[in-house]
Amino acid sequence: MTTTAPDPAAPLVFDTAVLGRTSGTTMHVAREIAAPEAYGLEVYAVQRSSVIDLDLHLTAVSEGVLADAEVEAVAEGECARCLAPVQDTLKVHVQELYAYEGSVTDATTDADEIMRLDGDLLDLEPAVRDALVLAMPVTPLCRPDCPGLCADCGVPWDDLPEDHGHEIVDPRWAGLEKLRLADTDGESK
Incomplete structure (x- = not known):
């Protein structure tokens, strides 16, 4: 499996070198970033370049770096019943362990079971994307009791x-x- 090295300039890539490898060392990052791509489907998604609020705590642990983040973003789309515009604020919690290269965790887990650091770079983007997409409703509605469209004429x-x-x-x-x-x-x- 070939993986591409994370871009150090990407908004969700963090350099953990300042943490060092002493267990318990922490770093706090709070920032607003533009979504690097659309997360979701065409009919309902966090749109590319929309604001993502990130409140991140990085903690050095014996096996790697623990990333613990609160993420907030706005998802937009259409009501599944009446096609009216829908906008929801998604709030998710992301917690992932990023293993050091050559750590015991690296030797005892499969490549797809745990996230890995690339040198000192931690790429939080896949975890943030997955958490936001999983928080999206399967059927977005403008309101829970939306009656939808008339089946004969198509008018709401x-x-x-x-x-x-x-x-x-x-x-x-x-x-x-x-x-x-x-x-x-x-x-x-």
Whole structure:
């Protein structure tokens, strides 16, 4: 498996060299960053370049660096029932251990079981992305009791009068309805 080294200039990549390797050493980072890419789906996502608030504590432990973060971002999209715009603030907690290269954890776990430091660089972006996407509702709604759209005309029920309805003609009688309408047109002439 080939992995690309993290870009030290990326907004969610942190240099842990200042922590050293003494267990218990901590570093606090609080910042607002622009989302490096859209997180989610086209219909509902944290949009690229939207603000992500990050409150991060990095702690050196014997096996690596423990990242503990509170993340907040705004997700936007469409209501699954009426297609109205939806905007929600997502708040997630991210906690990941990033193992030192050559540590016991490195030898006792598979490559995909634990995050790894790349030298002294810690790439928090995959953990933040995963946490935000998992916090998104499966069916985003403008409100829990959204009635959706009228199945016949496609207009949101909220925009229609209370007595809105459509006359449904049984297709077996449609031929007679055409005769009735033709007869009505003949009388009015």
